[in-house]
Amino acid sequence: MKKGFFNKKSNIFSLLIIFLFLCCSLFAPLISPHDPYEIHLDSSLRGPSRSFPCGQDNLGRDVLSRLIHGSRVSMTVSIATVSVSLIIGILIGSIAGYFSGWADELIMRLIDILLAFPGILLAIALSSVLGPSLKNIVIALSAIGWTGYARITRAQFLSIRERDFVIAAKSSGASAGRIIIKHILPNALSPLLVEASFGMAGAVVAEGALSFLGLGIQPPYPSWGSMLGEGRDYLLIASHLTIFPGIAIMAIVLAFNFIGDGLRDLMDIRETK
Amino acid sequence: MRKFLIRRILLFVPVLLGTLTIAFSIIHLIPGDPVDIILGENALPADKDALRKALKLDLPLHRQYITFLSGLFKGDLGYSIYTKQPVIRTVMERYPATIELALASIIFSVLFSFPLGIVAAIYKDRWPDHITRFFSLTGLCMPNFFLAPILIIIFSIELGLLPVSGTGGIQNIILPSITLGFGMSSILTRMIRSSLYEVLNDDYIRGAKAKGVDNFSILLKHALPNALIPVITILAMQFGSLLAGSIITETIFSWPGIGRLVIQSIYARDYPLLQGCLIFISLSYQFINLILDLLYAFIDPRIRYEKGVL
Numbered sequence: 001m002k003k004g005f006f007n008k009k010s011n012i013f014s015l016l017i018i019f020l021f022l023c024c025s026l027f028a029p030l031i032s033p034h035d036p037y038e039i040h041l042d043s044s045l046r047g048p049s050r051s052f053p054c055g056q057d058n059l060g061r062d063v064l065s066r067l068i069h070g071s072r073v074s075m076t077v078s079i080a081t082v083s084v085s086l087i088i089g090i091l092i093g094s095i096a097g098y099f100s101g102w103a104d105e106l107i108m109r110l111i112d113i114l115l116a117f118p119g120i121l122l123a124i125a126l127s128s129v130l131g132p133s134l135k136n137i138v139i140a141l142s143a144i145g146w147t148g149y150a151r152i153t154r155a156q157f158l159s160i161r162e163r164d165f166v167i168a169a170k171s172s173g174a175s176a177g178r179i180i181i182k183h184i185l186p187n188a189l190s191p192l193l194v195e196a197s198f199g200m201a202g203a204v205v206a207e208g209a210l211s212f213l214g215l216g217i218q219p220p221y222p223s224w225g226s227m228l229g230e231g232r233d234y235l236l237i238a239s240h241l242t243i244f245p246g247i248a249i250m251a252i253v254l255a256f257n258f259i260g261d262g263l264r265d266l267m268d269i270r271e272t273k
Numbered sequence: 274m275r276k277f278l279i280r281r282i283l284l285f286v287p288v289l290l291g292t293l294t295i296a297f298s299i300i301h302l303i304p305g306d307p308v309d310i311i312l313g314e315n316a317l318p319a320d321k322d323a324l325r326k327a328l329k330l331d332l333p334l335h336r337q338y339i340t341f342l343s344g345l346f347k348g349d350l351g352y353s354i355y356t357k358q359p360v361i362r363t364v365m366e367r368y369p370a371t372i373e374l375a376l377a378s379i380i381f382s383v384l385f386s387f388p389l390g391i392v393a394a395i396y397k398d399r400w401p402d403h404i405t406r407f408f409s410l411t412g413l414c415m416p417n418f419f420l421a422p423i424l425i426i427i428f429s430i431e432l433g434l435l436p437v438s439g440t441g442g443i444q445n446i447i448l449p450s451i452t453l454g455f456g457m458s459s460i461l462t463r464m465i466r467s468s469l470y471e472v473l474n475d476d477y478i479r480g481a482k483a484k485g486v487d488n489f490s491i492l493l494k495h496a497l498p499n500a501l502i503p504v505i506t507i508l509a510m511q512f513g514s515l516l517a518g519s520i521i522t523e524t525i526f527s528w529p530g531i532g533r534l535v536i537q538s539i540y541a542r543d544y545p546l547l548q549g550c551l552i553f554i555s556l557s558y559q560f561i562n563l564i565l566d567l568l569y570a571f572i573d574p575r576i577r578y579e580k581g582v583l
Contacts, residue, residue, distance in 0.1 A: 109284075113291030117555045118514040121535070122295070125551055128539040129302045205416045209521055212418040213536060228418055232525070239426050246419035253414040 004266075011262040014255035021252055024068045025075040032065035036222055045238040055240040057230065063241065066222035067248055073211075073223040074252065077137055078203035082196050084142040089149025090192070094180050096150065097157025104154070111147045120144075120206050127215045137216050141206050145199065152195055156188035190267040197260035201253040208249050224249050277570055285563055292559070296551040297341050300328070300544045311354060311542045327352070328545065350549040355541050360549035364531060368553070370440070371530030374523070375515040377446045378454030379508065386458040390465025391492070394500075397470055405462060412459025421452045421525040438527040449526040453519055457511050464507055469500040506569075513561040516554070 005011055024031060034052070040060030048055045054063035096107040114122065126140035160166060161184060169183050210216035211225030219226060224245040231241030300307050308321050308330065325331050328351075329340055344351065350360035393405035428435045428448060435444050472478065473496050481495050520532035527533070531550055538546035 109287050109291065112284075112288045113295065116288055116292045116559050117295070117551065118516070118558045119520070121520065121551070121554060124520060124535065124539070125299055125547060126302070128547070129299055129544075131304065201414070208416055209418055212521065213524065215539070225418070228422070232422060235422055235425055236430055239430075242419070242422045242426070246415075246423070249416060249419060250411075250414050253416070254410065257414055 005262050008262060010258045014258040014262070017251050017255040018259070021071050021248075022075060025072040028069045028072055032062070032068040034062035034065045036061060036065040036069045037220055038062070045234060045241075047238070047240050054244045055238070057227075057241055058234060058238075063227075063244055066227060067224070067244060070222040070224045070227060070245070071248070073134070073217050073221070074204050074207060074249075076134065077141070077207040078200045080138045081141040081145055081203040081206075082199045084138060085145030085199065086149050086192065086196060088142065088146035090153050090185070092146065093150035093153025094157055094185065097154035098161060098176065098180055098184070100158075107150065107154075111150060114144055114147050117144075120209060123206060124210065124213065124215060127210055132215055132218050134217065137207055137210055140210070141203055145203070148195060148199070149192060152191050153188060156191065157184055160184045160187050190263075194260050194264045194267065197256055197263055201256035201260070204249060204252055204256070278567065281563065281566055281570070285559070289556075289559065292555045293342065293345065293552065294338075296548050296555070297338060299548055299551065300330075301334075303544075307544065311544065324354070345552070350552065351545040353538075353546045354543045355546075360546050363546065364534065364549050364553045367529060367531045367534045370528060371516060371519060371523070371532060374446065374449055374453060374519055374528060374530055375512060377450035378452075378457070378515060379512060380454075381450045382454035382458030382461055383508070385454070386461035386465060389458075390462040391469060391497075393462065393466040394469035394473060395492075397466075402466075405466065409459035409462045412455045412462075415455070417452050417456065418521050418525065420455055421448070421522060424448050424451060438525070440529060445526075449519075449522050449528050452525070453515060453522045457515070460511075461504060461507065464504050465500065468503050469496060472496045472500045509565055510562075513558045513565075516557060516561070 038061060040056065042060065043056055044058050044060040046052065046056045046060070052062050052064065054067060057063055057066070092107055096104040117125075120141075122144055123140040126143055127136050130136040130139065157180075166179060166183055169179050174183075207216055207223070208225030208228065211223040212229040214226070214229060217223035217226050219230075227245040228242060228249075231238070231245065234241050303310055307328070308325050309316075312320060312324060322331075329337050332340065348361055350364070352358065353360055353363055356363065389405045389408060393402040396402050425437055425448065429437045435448055439445055478491060478495055481491050486495070519528070519530060520535055522528065523530045523532035524536050531554060535547065535550045535554075538544075538550060
C-alpha cells in the first residue's frame, strides 16, 4: 500500500477544520464570546478589535459569535441534505441497477428530467415556493441531490451484479432484498462515500447561495450565506462583514473537497491492489 | 448513425414533457392558496377571483395542464402578474444579456486557463505549477457569492478601476464574467495541465524533439492540438450550464439577464414569470445538450455505437 489517508498533510488538516467547525456548531453557545443577537448600535460596522476579533455588523452584533452560530446551519443543512439524498439515491439507484428493464428506464428518465434544470435553479425555485426554512432548504436540495447518488449506485450495481458471488447467492435462492443489502450494497459503498464528501461541500455552498439570496435562513438567525448577503450593502465601509463569512465557507468547502480527494485515492489503491 | 439519432431525439420528448410538468406544478407546490400568497390574505374577494381566473386556477387540474401545454405550443407562456406583459416577451428581452455574459465568461476562462495550464504542464511540480494549483483550488472552493464581493472590493472600491454593477460599456462586463468564469477556468486549467503533460511525454513528441524541432513549435503545432480535444469538450458542455448558472452573478452585478429575472420574479411572487424562466432556461439547456450530443456522435463514431447499445 502506498501513502495512507493519514500520511497526507492536507487530509489531516482538512479533518481538523471539519472537527473544529463541528465543535463550533455543537457547542456554539459555550464557545461564542458574545450573544450573537445582542445589538450595540453605538458601535455598528466597527472593524476587528480586541473584544470583537471579527468586528461588528450593521447592528453592532459580534461577527465572530454569529459565525460560530452560523456553522450550525451549514453543518445541519449539509449533513441532513447528504443523508437524505444518500438514502433516496441508494434506494432508487439499487432498484434501477438491480432490476434494469422498464424500472431502470423510468428512473433514468426521471433523473434526466431533474438534471435538465441546470445548477441550483430548481432548488431556488423550490425553496422560493415552499417558503424559507431550514427544513425546506434540505427538501429543496435533496430533491435534486439524490440523482447523483442514484446514478453511482446504479452503475455500481450494473457491474457488481454480474460478479460470481452475486450469481452464487442468486442460485442458492437468496431473495432480491437480501442480495441487494447483504451482497451488492456493501461492495458499492466506496464511490458513494467519496461522492458524499463532495456533496457535503456542495450543500454548504448551495445553502450559502440560498441564504445569500434571502431564500434560506431568515434574519435574525445567522447563516454564513445570509451574513454575506447583508455584508454586500456595506462593502465600501465594512469589508470585514464579507471577508470572514466567506473565509469560513471556503475553509469548510476546501476541507470536504480534500477529504473527498483523499478518500478517492484511498479507494483507488485498494481497487488496483 | 440513424438509429442513434432517432433514439436520442425520441428520448428528448419524455424529458421535455417532464420538465414542462415540473414547471407547471411549481405554482401548485405552494402551501395554501397561491392567490392568497400572491395578493395577501386581506385582498378583496373580487381581485382574488379575477387573479384566479387569469391564472386559470379555477379550472380542474387536468384542464389547467392541457391549457398550459396547448398555450406553450402557441408560444404563449401567460402574462406576468406585475408587468401585465406576456411572459415570453419579458424572457426574450432578457436572454441576450445572459448569452452575452456567458460568452464573455468563456472568453475570460480561456484567456485565463490556457496560459496557466500550459505553464503548469511544462513546469510540472515546480513553482509555476504550485502557483497554478493555488489558483485552481481557490476557484474550486470559492463560491461566486464570495468571489464577486471580493472582486468589487479590490477592483471597484480600492483601485477604482471598474464599475460596481450595471450595464453599458465593456468595463461593466469584466467583473461579472470573471465571477462566472473563474470556477470554470480552474477546472479547465487542471484539465489542460494533465492532458498536455500526458501528450508531452508521448513518443511522437520525443520524435519531433529528436528531429530538432524547437520547443515552441513542438508545443504549438504538435502537443497543443492533441491536448485540447478533451478541453474543448468540457468547454462546450459548460456553456449550457453557464447560461443558467448566472443567477447569483447577475443578481450581484445587477446584470439584466434571465438569471436576475428568476430572482426578481421570486421576490415579486410573480409565479407565471418564474414558470416562464424555468421553462425557457431548461429548454435552452436541453437543446444545447442535444445538439452537442449529436455533434459528438457525428465527430466521434465510438459514441454512437456505445450509446446505441445502451
